[in-house]
Amino acid sequence: MIEILKKKVLEGDALSYDEALSLIGATDKEALYKAADEIREHFCGNSFVLCSITNAKSGACKQDCQWCSQSAWYKTGVEEYELVDKDETIKEVLFNASRGVHRHSLVTSGRRVSNKTLDQLIPIYKEIKGNSKISLCASMGLIDEHQLIRLKNEAGITHYHCNLETAPSFFASVCTSHTIEEKIETIKKAQKTGLKICSGGIIGMGETMEHRVELAIALRDLGVQSIPINILTPIQGTPLQDAKPLSEEEILTTIALFRFLNPKAKLRFAGGRLQIKHFQDKALHAGINSALTGDYLTTIGSNVDDDIRDFTNSGFTID
Numbered sequence: 428m429i430e431i432l433k434k435k436v437l438e439g440d441a442l443s444y445d446e447a448l449s450l451i452g453a454t455d456k457e458a459l460y461k462a463a464d465e466i467r468e469h470f471c472g473n474s475f476v477l478c479s480i481t482n483a484k485s486g487a488c489k490q491d492c493q494w495c496s497q498s499a500w501y502k503t504g505v506e507e508y509e510l511v512d513k514d515e516t517i518k519e520v521l522f523n524a525s526r527g528v529h530r531h532s533l534v535t536s537g538r539r540v541s542n543k544t545l546d547q548l549i550p551i552y553k554e555i556k557g558n559s560k561i562s563l564c565a566s567m568g569l570i571d572e573h574q575l576i577r578l579k580n581e582a583g584i585t586h587y588h589c590n591l592e593t594a595p596s597f598f599a600s601v602c603t604s605h606t607i608e609e610k611i612e613t614i615k616k617a618q619k620t621g622l623k624i625c626s627g628g629i630i631g632m633g634e635t636m637e638h639r640v641e642l643a644i645a646l647r648d649l650g651v652q653s654i655p656i657n658i659l660t661p662i663q664g665t666p667l668q669d670a671k672p673l674s675e676e677e678i679l680t681t682i683a684l685f686r687f688l689n690p691k692a693k694l695r696f697a698g699g700r701l702q703i704k705h706f707q708d709k710a711l712h713a714g715i716n717s718a719l720t721g722d723y724l725t726t727i728g729s730n731v732d733d734d735i736r737d738f739t740n741s742g743f744t745i746d
Contacts, residue, residue, distance in 0.1 A: 429453055433462040436690050437469055441647070447640045447688055456676055463683035463714040470691045475743035476717040477528045477734065478564070478695070481519065483511045483551075484535035484544060490604040492592075493666040494629055494659060497536045503664040510547055517554050524561035526731045527745055528720060531555070532564035532588055532625075538605065540567035545574055552582035564588055564625060569605065569613050575620040586653065587617035588625040594641035597634045601667075614649055626651045627697065630681055631659035631673045639681050643688040652692045655719060656682060658699030675706050679713045686714025693717040700729065711741045 428449055432442060453459045486507030488497045496503040511533075520531045533548055540548075545567075552563055565578050566588035578584045589610055592598065598607040614624050626649070628642050646654055658678060661670045685694055696710070696718035703710055720734045735745055 429455070429458050429462050432687065433466060436466055436687055442687055444640060444644060447644070447684055448637060450684060450687060451636050451640075451680065456680060459683050460679055460709065460713040463686040464712045466686055466690050467694075467714050467716055471693070471716050473743050474716070475738050475745050476530070476693050476695075477720050477731070477745060478530040478532065478717070479520075479523045479528050479721040479731075480532045480534050480566070480719065481511060481516050482536075483516070483533040483548060484509060484537065484540075485511075486536055488536040488538070490538055491602060492604075493601045494592075494632055494662070496662040496665065498665070501662075501664045501666070503662050510544065513547075513551050513554075516551055517558075520555050520561065521559055523721060523731060524555075524559040527735055528561060528731060530562040530564055530586065532566050532586075534566040534588075535568065537568055539569045539571070540574065542574070545577065549577065549582045552578075552584065556583045562586065566625075569609050570616075572616045572620065575617055575622065579620055579622055585623060586625050587614075587620075587622045589613050589617070590626055590628055590655070590657075591642060591645060592628045593632060593634050594638035595645055596641060597638045600634075601632050611645075611649065614651075618650070623653065624649065624651045625653040625655065625695075627655035627657065627695065629657040629659050629698070630678070631670055631699075632667055633670065636677070636681070636684075640684060640688070643685045646692075647689050651689075653695065653717070654685065654689060654692050655695040655697035656685060656715075657697040658702055660699045660702070672702070675703070675709075678703060679706070679710060682710055682713040682715060695719060707737065708741050711738070711743070716743070 486497045486505045491500045496505045563584040564586040565584050595607045661668050694715050720731050
């Protein structure tokens with residue numbers, strides 16, 4: 428079955444939901460990972476893309492996302508601030524650009540960015556753009572079309588990030604203050620504006636493998652070509668603080684399924700990667716070809732130089 432479905436994907440055909448489900452039960456998981464790696468190499472080659480982020484506005488979010496340390500609904504002790512320091516942010520981004528990072532995003536907490544905050548962030552983008560060749564991204568919630576146009580035309584961003592987070596049928600189980608339909612509407616507004624989309628999800632929130640297939644297909648149907656795969660880091664004080672860690676096999680199988688369903692996408696290591704450091708090379712060769720490097724929003728990430736060394740040693744080219 429693995430070889431039959433791999434051949435179908437290589438020939439340019441999309442797998443159905445049921446076909447993807449059949450891969451979950453594959454007894455030879457090593458063959459599944461190898462097939463996913465071959466699909467990645469066929470469509471994407473060995474090039475590897477690095478991105479980094481800045482937590483530009485932290486905490487005090489009125490949304491009730493059960494995984495998030497920045498939600499005001501939970502007592503997590505996360506640092507709160509209205510706006511990151513402009514000079515420090517520019518210095519950080521330019522340093523990342525000098526080390527070989529391809530894209531950087533400013534991320535704001537909250538349901539949507541305010542026009543006041545946007546007015547303060549656009550000059551940061553402009554200065555970064557004027558002093559480096561790094562591509563720019565924004566992650567600012569359920570943003571409106573006028574704000575997207577400003578980010579594209581004034582700030583020079585090329586990508587907008589809005590994670591679906593999980594399967595449409597599971598989303599309400601982990602967030603009730605907004606809907607996945609609102610997220611999809613935001614993605615479509617950004618696409619209408621001419622921006623490319625970065626959107627993925629978090630695994631390990633109690634969803635099933637079937638839910639992950641549903642998410643991967645939803646992203647494919649939206650035409651998303653940059654897909655971060657986060658592994659839940661349980662945050663003390665959130666409803667998911669006691670979530671059971673995923674097994675190595677479950678994580679690798681999920682990555683492989685995402686590659687089978689999104690063969691041309693940049694599948695991105697994102698939050699929680701330090702949990703899988705001991706089998707990172709196997710994950711790289713189960714379909715990954717991109718990574719979020721440096722620190723994350725409220726958790727420690729990885730060193731850029733170490734990542735470049737590890738990914739290069741695994742056979743990838745970072746250029």
